Amino acid sequence: MTKREWQVAELVSEGLTNRAVADKLVIAPRTSQGRVEHVLTKLGFTSRAQIAAWGVEQSTRQQPQSS
Template identity: 60%
Template sequence: MDYALGIEGDEPEPSADEGAADAEPGPLTARLQRVAGLVARGLSNRKIAEDLVLSLRTVEGPVDHILTKLGFTSRAQIATWAARQSG
């Protein structure tokens, strides 16, 4: 998963207690997280649009925004990120 996310090195994962009080909000809004979760389920933009009752173009924007905001280049990276976020 580290390769897919573009993470290099052997840095240890922070523990659940580490920095809990100083935790920053996630990099994505709730809506973008929902779209990322649908990408992680393997849905195409068309299927995501149908699921959220939106136009295809309305879904393409958020998917592109997720890629840009997280610095990713593929939907597989979004899926891996979303899987890690959900535990």
């Protein structure tokens, strides 16, 4: 995925709507919707909830393990 698609996926994972994602990234709402659709396609998902679950999984993988 592109850097922007990663950003969109992260914001969707936080529960933001397409409009809120657009506002946060200073892009048009239609552009935001298109980016979400690209993320869904690239990940093979059919819902925003799947993006959210995937985003949580990705963020836990990136956190350092405590010993």
